Amino acid sequence: MAGLGVARAVGFVAPALLLVGVFLVFPALWTLYIGVTDYQLTGPAAAAPSAVGLDNFAAVLDDALFTNSLWLTALFVLGSAVVGQNALGFALAWLLRRVRPWLRRTTEGLVLLAWILPGPVVAYLWFAVLSRDGGTLGLLLDDPTTAWLVQYPMVSLVVFNVWRGTAFSMLLYTSALAAVPPSQLETARLVGANGWQAVRDVVFPHIRGHVLTNTLLISLWTANDFTPFLLTAGGPNHESEVLPVLIYRQALEGGRLGYASAMSSLLLVGNLVVALVYLRLLRRRA
Amino acid sequence: MAGVEIGGLSTVYPNGVRAVDGLDLGVVDGELFALLGPSGCGKTTLLRTIAGLEQATDGKVLIGGRDVTREQPGSRGVAMVFQDYALFPHMTVAENIAYPLRVRRAPKARQREVAERTAAGLSLSGLLDRRPGQLSGGQQQRTALARAVAVEADVLLLDEPLSNLDARLRLEARTFLKRLQRELALTTVFVTHDQAEALALADRIAVMESGRIRQLGTPREVFQRPADTFVANFIGSTPMNLLDGVVRGDGVECVGALLPLPADLADGTPVVVGVRPEYLTVAAEGIAGRVSIVENLGVTSLVTLECAGGTLVGLTVPEQEEPAVGDALHACPAPGRLLCYGEDGLLLGAV
Amino acid sequence: MTPAWVVRRIGLYVLVAVVLAFFAVPVLWLASAPFDARPGLGLRWPDWTFANVATTFRHPYAVTSLVNSVLLCVVATAVTTVSAALAAYSLSRVRIPGRDALLYLLLLLSSVVTGTAAMVPIFVLMLQLGLIDSRFGTALVIAGGMLPAAIFILKDFVDSVPRSYEESARVFGASPGQVLGHVVLPVARPGVATILVWSFVNAWGNFLLPFLLLRDVGKQPAAVLLRTLQDEGGSADLAVIPVFSLLYSIPVVVLYLFVSKRYGFRFHGGIKS
Numbered sequence: 059m060a061g062l063g064v065a066r067a068v069g070f071v072a073p074a075l076l077l078v079g080v081f082l083v084f085p086a087l088w089t090l091y092i093g094v095t096d097y098q099l100t101g102p103a104a105a106a107p108s109a110v111g112l113d114n115f116a117a118v119l120d121d122a123l124f125t126n127s128l129w130l131t132a133l134f135v136l137g138s139a140v141v142g143q144n145a146l147g148f149a150l151a152w153l154l155r156r157v158r159p160w161l162r163r164t165t166e167g168l169v170l171l172a173w174i175l176p177g178p179v180v181a182y183l184w185f186a187v188l189s190r191d192g193g194t195l196g197l198l199l200d201d202p203t204t205a206w207l208v209q210y211p212m213v214s215l216v217v218f219n220v221w222r223g224t225a226f227s228m229l230l231y232t233s234a235l236a237a238v239p240p241s242q243l244e245t246a247r248l249v250g251a252n253g254w255q256a257v258r259d260v261v262f263p264h265i266r267g268h269v270l271t272n273t274l275l276i277s278l279w280t281a282n283d284f285t286p287f288l289l290t291a292g293g294p295n296h297e298s299e300v301l302p303v304l305i306y307r308q309a310l311e312g313g314r315l316g317y318a319s320a321m322s323s324l325l326l327v328g329n330l331v332v333a334l335v336y337l338r339l340l341r342r343r344a
Numbered sequence: 345m346a347g348v349e350i351g352g353l354s355t356v357y358p359n360g361v362r363a364v365d366g367l368d369l370g371v372v373d374g375e376l377f378a379l380l381g382p383s384g385c386g387k388t389t390l391l392r393t394i395a396g397l398e399q400a401t402d403g404k405v406l407i408g409g410r411d412v413t414r415e416q417p418g419s420r421g422v423a424m425v426f427q428d429y430a431l432f433p434h435m436t437v438a439e440n441i442a443y444p445l446r447v448r449r450a451p452k453a454r455q456r457e458v459a460e461r462t463a464a465g466l467s468l469s470g471l472l473d474r475r476p477g478q479l480s481g482g483q484q485q486r487t488a489l490a491r492a493v494a495v496e497a498d499v500l501l502l503d504e505p506l507s508n509l510d511a512r513l514r515l516e517a518r519t520f521l522k523r524l525q526r527e528l529a530l531t532t533v534f535v536t537h538d539q540a541e542a543l544a545l546a547d548r549i550a551v552m553e554s555g556r557i558r559q560l561g562t563p564r565e566v567f568q569r570p571a572d573t574f575v576a577n578f579i580g581s582t583p584m585n586l587l588d589g590v591v592r593g594d595g596v597e598c599v600g601a602l603l604p605l606p607a608d609l610a611d612g613t614p615v616v617v618g619v620r621p622e623y624l625t626v627a628a629e630g631i632a633g634r635v636s637i638v639e640n641l642g643v644t645s646l647v648t649l650e651c652a653g654g655t656l657v658g659l660t661v662p663e664q665e666e667p668a669v670g671d672a673l674h675a676c677p678a679p680g681r682l683l684c685y686g687e688d689g690l691l692l693g694a695v
Numbered sequence: 696m697t698p699a700w701v702v703r704r705i706g707l708y709v710l711v712a713v714v715l716a717f718f719a720v721p722v723l724w725l726a727s728a729p730f731d732a733r734p735g736l737g738l739r740w741p742d743w744t745f746a747n748v749a750t751t752f753r754h755p756y757a758v759t760s761l762v763n764s765v766l767l768c769v770v771a772t773a774v775t776t777v778s779a780a781l782a783a784y785s786l787s788r789v790r791i792p793g794r795d796a797l798l799y800l801l802l803l804l805s806s807v808v809t810g811t812a813a814m815v816p817i818f819v820l821m822l823q824l825g826l827i828d829s830r831f832g833t834a835l836v837i838a839g840g841m842l843p844a845a846i847f848i849l850k851d852f853v854d855s856v857p858r859s860y861e862e863s864a865r866v867f868g869a870s871p872g873q874v875l876g877h878v879v880l881p882v883a884r885p886g887v888a889t890i891l892v893w894s895f896v897n898a899w900g901n902f903l904l905p906f907l908l909l910r911d912v913g914k915q916p917a918a919v920l921l922r923t924l925q926d927e928g929g930s931a932d933l934a935v936i937p938v939f940s941l942l943y944s945i946p947v948v949v950l951y952l953f954v955s956k957r958y959g960f961r962f963h964g965g966i967k968s
Binding site for chain 1: 707708710711714715717718719720721722724725728735736737738739774777778779781782784785786788789791799801802803804806807808809810811812813814815816817818819820835836838839840842843846871896899900902903907917918919921922925936940943944947948951
């Protein structure tokens with residue numbers, strides 16, 4: 059006992075637990091509850107919502123908008139996180155070890171800048187790049203007629219999220235690569251392995267755990283990212299309506315709180331599964 | 345200045361481990377006392393219980409005749425040096441040394457004065473404004489000692505005070521520590537797993553195992569007459585020969601030789617014969633064997649004999665007198681240095 | 696220097712140049728457009744002027760929203776840092792029954808219950824508490840969301856502070872308050888600074904929660920106002936949006952530079968969520 063009695067220790071933990079309880083645990087449980095009611099933002103069901111059992115869930119799973127959104131979310135996570143951020147982050151971590159320090163610092167600095175800038179600013183920066191109305195991409199390609207955000211909304215979101223989130227993977231892989239014993243890489247070089255063989259046979263076995271945990275984490279964050287709302291707001295015509303955007307529009311624009319909560323519950327369950335796998339992996343590594 | 349009395353002391357951890365188990369111990373005023381044992385024997389827990397950092401589950405701790413069992417660490421009149429020294433990295437050497445005074449809200453000028461005086465006594469004078477991170481291992485150790493003796497505590501507690509130093513520095517620090525303790529005449533209890541350190545430093549040693557004291561005595565007693573086979577094994581830089589023997593008439597038959605018997609035992613009683621390699625000499629008779637290995641220890645060499653039935657017996661021989669590998673010779677114990685242990689491991693006597 | 700080596704080297708630098716351009720182009724607009732006399736969405740060399748800055752400061756809500764952002768962030772950051780520090784310290788040092796289960800639950804919560812997944816109940820909760828349009832209430836919600844991760848990062852820091860520091864102070868008679876003030880806080884300062892900056896940056900960029908909970912444009916922070924400005928469209932706003940974006944971005948960049956210079960960029964798994 060470190061001089062801090064149990065009573066005082068509990069007192070120290072209490073404020074944090076209270077806040078977490080009220081603003082995190084309680085809402086999570088309440089989501090599940092609202093999900094089985096016909097709660098509405100306005101109208102008669104706003105004052106006195108009644109329980110409707112699993113009707114919401116049945117309706118959600120049957121809703122073409124939801125299946126569309128689920129598919130788009132999967133595309134978004136797969137394209138921008140699992141493939142995009144992962145691959146670019148690793149490539150940067152691997153390649154930047156061999157360029158001049160000033161170039162390395164500049165590149166890392168820019169990638170990090172993209173990560174730390176506030177979400178709304180980043181969204182606007184990309185709106186400026188992709189806009190048909192004199193956007194930078196149109197100028198660069200000398201193509202003033204393509205409205206990228208309208209014609210290719212999902213591709214735009216994927217590129218945007220790769221730009222915004224690669225820094226995390228880059229940092230994680232940089233520190234993972236630093237832990238690969240140089241002697242093993244030198245051994246690979248001595249027996250004549252080329253770059254790709256060295257990555258496959260020496261580096262990858264060392265960082266396999268990192269790849270897995272990184273993929274899970276960035277997938278979780280990407281699936282819950284609300285920033286697509288700022289870029290396309292789900293449009294045009296639901297073509298980029300990923301799950302967070304759909305939930306927002308159903309709940310706050312459509313006023314169907316119970317229905318949106320059923321969707322949120324499904325997202326929570328998905329998060330839970332990913333998080334449990336993640337924690338199990340962490341524990342095994344420890 | 346005060347002694348430490350410990351009566352029936354137990355310290356049980358929440359997970360049920362009895363780290364200290366019903367232990368009695370008296371440390372005399374002004375004594376340099378060692379708690380010696382392998383890791384996990386409870387010696388550090390005992391020290392921390394004396395300091396008040398662990399709560400005693402049972403029993404009493406008295407310092408200077410005052411029962412402090414339920415007192416906070418700060419009001420027991422103890423000072424302590426931790427194994428990692430626990431020097432505060434954000435404070436200078438002077439601030440570290442004067443920290444006990446800062447806690448008592450002594451004026452700044454007095455803090456500085458005490459820090460300077462104490463530092464001078466421990467050859468730290470030029471380092472007062474450095475941070476711990478800028479000091480060598482030896483300097484850090486002396487700073488931690490300085491902080492512990494800056495205010496006059498009744499008892500000084502040291503947890504493995506020399507273990508973080510490299511081998512050469514350790515010898516210097518050992519001598520320094522002993523001189524400092526003599527000058528201050530401060531009751532000091534220190535914990536160590538290094539038997540050589542305990543033998544060299546302490547006035548008395550308690551050898552511990554499983555939360556209990558196996559033997560309490562002066563370094564000479566502990567070295568020459570280990571009370572049981574555990575202590576016999578633990579003490580000494582070369583391991584003691586512990587050989588199975590059987591009582592035959594008025595002697596012990598052991599590895600093909602008949603050795604004298606220190607106690608009166610019935611014929612056929614199995615015993616364990618213990619003799620240190622340092623107390624075996626090459627002689628015309630005794631335990632017969634063939635030299636299998638010779639290890640140079642400097643002034644002496646450790647010779648390993650392969651005896652009857654493949655038993656290995658070690659003995660030390662002076663330089664220039666090393667036998668060649670393969671030589672056949674006899675090893676004979678010095679008078680009074682042959683120990684005999686019963687089947688329960690307890691000492692029966694020496695001859 | 697074999698030809699193959701030269702080709703690979705050139706390939707490497709071309710690749711790095713492409714990546715550099717990809718990451719640089721969108722950001723460059725933030726440097727040029729605010730000072731362009733005829734700002735557009737495309738990137739171009741500006742006709743230098745500071746007129747846009749004046750226009751932005753005259754905008755009825757621009758400055759107000761930045762003040763609101765500061766208010767939200769200061770409250771959320773203070774609440775997060777103080778309660779996370781207290782919790783992390785006692786969770787690291789005292790064996791409270793059920794501590795490990797609690798830690799596991801916190802770790803789980805920090806990743807599972809996102810603002811997106813819980814937006815409906817959070818909105819309804821604040822609506823029923825009458826806390827819609829309350830900046831203080833919104834700050835508390837933001838703090839609640841950041842706390843589990845903050846406790847974790849801080850606990851890591853406190854765990855790395857040897858217990859012997861505190862024990863040593865206690866043996867010399869320091870009271871619990873003195874142990875905290877003289878030893879624990881000074882030693883854990885890099886950790887506290889990290890959490891301070893981390894929670895400030897997170898709260899500063901948070902869009903969803905203020906967007907949900909603050910409907911009055913006079914109470915909205917910069918994150919939400921930027922969105923409002925964009926929705927309104929029109930050429931007048933192109934004088935305001937670039938400067939406003941820049942002003943809104945500067946604090947996080949400055950904080951980031953400060954931390955990486957002062958403490959070195961320490962990488963914490965999941966620090967940004």
